[in-house]
Amino acid sequence: xxxxxxxxxxxxxxxxxxxxxxxxxxxxxxxxxxxxxVPEELAVISGIGCSGRISGYINSYGFHGIHGRSLPIxxxxxxxxxDLTVIASGGDGDGFAIGMGHTIHAIRRNIDVTYIxxxxxxxxxxxxxxxxxxxxGFKTKSTPGGSIESALGVMExxxxxxxxxxxxxxxxxxxxxxxxxxxGIQHKGFSLxxxxxxxxxxxxxxxxxxxxxxxxxxxxxxGYNPHDRLQAMNTLMExxxxxTGLIYQNKEKPSYESLVQGFKEEPxxxxxxxxxxxxxxxx
Ligand code: SF4
Ligand code: MG
Numbered sequence: 001x002x003x004x005x006x007x008x009x010x011x012x013x014x015x016x017x018x019x020x021x022x023x024x025x026x027x028x029x030x031x032x033x034x035x036x037x038v039p040e041e042l043a044v045i046s047g048i049g050c051s052g053r054i055s056g057y058i059n060s061y062g063f064h065g066i067h068g069r070s071l072p073i074x075x076x077x078x079x080x081x082x083d084l085t086v087i088a089s090g091g092d093g094d095g096f097a098i099g100m101g102h103t104i105h106a107i108r109r110n111i112d113v114t115y116i117x118x119x120x121x122x123x124x125x126x127x128x129x130x131x132x133x134x135x136x137g138f139k140t141k142s143t144p145g146g147s148i149e150s151a152l153g154v155m156e157x158x159x160x161x162x163x164x165x166x167x168x169x170x171x172x173x174x175x176x177x178x179x180x181x182x183x184g185i186q187h188k189g190f191s192l193x194x195x196x197x198x199x200x201x202x203x204x205x206x207x208x209x210x211x212x213x214x215x216x217x218x219x220x221x222x223g224y225n226p227h228d229r230l231q232a233m234n235t236l237m238e239x240x241x242x243x244t245g246l247i248y249q250n251k252e253k254p255s256y257e258s259l260v261q262g263f264k265e266e267p268x269x270x271x272x273x274x275x276x277x278x279x280x281x282x283x
């Protein structure tokens with residue numbers, strides 16, 4: 001049985017000191033160990049951005065894809081070898097701007113992949129521009145007069161798109177975040193976990209203190225039922241999306257791969273494929 005230390009490698013992260021992404025890395029390593037996965041059974045696929053570097057910092061299979069394309073790669077990896085636990089990760093710019101089309105379709109498709117977004121409401125790698133998660137009025141180099149666009153409500157969008165596991169957390173809460181990643185890995189379908197992960201260098205508005213003041217834990221809402229889709233949507237709208245915990249889960253929705261006709265239970269390596277050369281030409 002592996003421990004979280006087995007998921008460490010000797011690559012030193014070059015994130016700024018205090019960046020929220022350190023905790024997300026630790027939470028992934030702890031969650032993988034806690035659910036009984038070993039490094040050879042884990043694949044971490046990332047996109048571009050500061051947070052996209054995470055696939056290089058975890059001892060597992062890894063693939064650092066291009067901007068906004070972690071999900072097509074992650075879904076392909078899962079379809080090719082569903083024995084692997086597949087985690088896709090990246091930032092809000094990566095997943096909710098250029099990659100948004102993939103995000104929405106992965107949510108509705110429901111392939112058994114855990115998608116962890118490090119949401120800092122800004123583009124950090126390119127030195128601080130407004131992202132689709134920045135609030136209206138947010139001032140950066142790209143919006144010096146304040147953003148005139150409203151922020152994308154990704155959790156609401158995920159519910160409306162047929163998401164089967166939708167959660168949100170804060171990088172300061174390692175215990176909750178680890179637990180949600182464990183639940184996401186164990187969920188048979190697509191899991192979206194949005195993590196507020198402060199960019200201490202460029203985002204001086206959405207700081208650790210700001211999140212502590214503004215986030216509402218679902219565990220403090222009496223009678224909250226994460227299997228009630230309407231309540232989940234109402235609660236998000238009432239709190240401007242600033243809630244943490246398991247927002248919604250539908251265990252009944254079948255995963256994509258379970259519905260693919262002819263999909264073999266055993267991995268490809270164990271199957272007697274016996275493909276003739278001419279068959280390869282048709283693949
Ligand atoms: Fe983290 Fe921001 Fe530094 Fe990037 S620029 S490593 S997001 S603190
Ligand atoms: Mg970002």
